[in-house]
Amino acid sequence: MKKIRIIAMVALLATTIAFTGCGNKTATDNTDNTQPEGVADPIKIVAAHNQTNTDSPYQTGLLEFEKVAEANGVFDVEVHAGTIGTSEAELVEKLKLGAADVVLVSPGFMTKTGIKEIDLFSLLYLFDSYDHWEKVVDGDVGKAMSDIIYNKSNGEFKVLGYWTAAVRHYYGKTPLNSIEDVKGLKIRTQTSGAVSEYWTSLGAIPTAVAWGELYQGLQQGIVDAAENAYPYLVPMEHHKTTNGKYLTETGHDYTTRLLLVNAKKFDKMTDDQKAELMKAAEASVDAERTAIYNEEESYKQQLIDDGGVVNEIDRTPFIEAAIPLQDKIAKELGLEELLQAIRDAK
Known part of the structure; x- marks a missing residue:
């Protein structure tokens, strides 16, 4: 009888362990990455x-x-x-x-x-403030351009x-004090499209340099100048190079x-x-x-603190030089109405 009682207790213990093991597996299954039944995976x-x-x-x-x-x-x-x-x-x-x-x-x-139509948003001096830019891209013009991109x-x-x-400005080996100072400068920018055409019209020489190589390009004199916004040029320390010290707030591109x-x-x-x-x-x-x-503003202050020099300039001649090119490219793209809508939103 004693032997039978021991065998029964061992059997009961084994059964308990088996059930406990099954319980642990179920808990594990419920905490894995499998979605509950009827719920789609992300x-x-x-x-x-x-x-x-x-x-x-x-x-x-x-x-x-x-x-x-x-x-x-x-x-x-x-x-x-x-x-x-x-x-x-x-x-x-x-x-x-x-x-x-x-x-x-x-x-x-x-x-x-x-x-090609998206080049309309590349036109320089198209916008004159962030408020103007937001009104355009968040409004009917932005919707129209979105439809063009989807269809094209x-x-x-x-x-x-x-x-x-952000807003792009000129920076180079010398400051700009007038529009005439741009002539003959090798400036790193796009070498095709509306941006290049604008700088060429001012007498500059658009030059292609990869963004990751621009620090060396400015330091070694491969280019005389570049154009970009504070939050991008300052972290790359372009303002610490030989040809990047002087920033002129041309504000040519929102x-x-x-x-x-x-x-x-x-x-x-x-x-x-x-x-x-x-x-x-x-x-x-x-x-x-x-x-x-x-x-x-914070990156502008950092540039100044690091020894960079900032000057403002009368943008009127730059803006006036951009208008004929805006008209020309909008006509080529068949987007005269959108250009007028952008101007009317100012």
């Missing part, structure tokens, strides 16, 4: 910009995009800061191939994809929102950047998913713009 979104500086406003914007897009479990966002491409050409190619889903690009590059790309690209890369999504992927989403993605895009627009606006 949609993977690869979002990228070409700036390697992880403190840049671009990064701020995409991190806000990630935060809002993931809030309700609809999306799983992976943000890349220059890690899948440091050129816009690379990013757009990845967008086409599906290796990236959301990317940031400039109007000047978009023209190389065959969408055969449904490949959709604009999720308009970001900015820049536009396009947050693009792979439209084919977007079009396959449900209405609720599209709404969630657009909500994240709107949040990213606000975050990126706020970061830019806040950083311009």
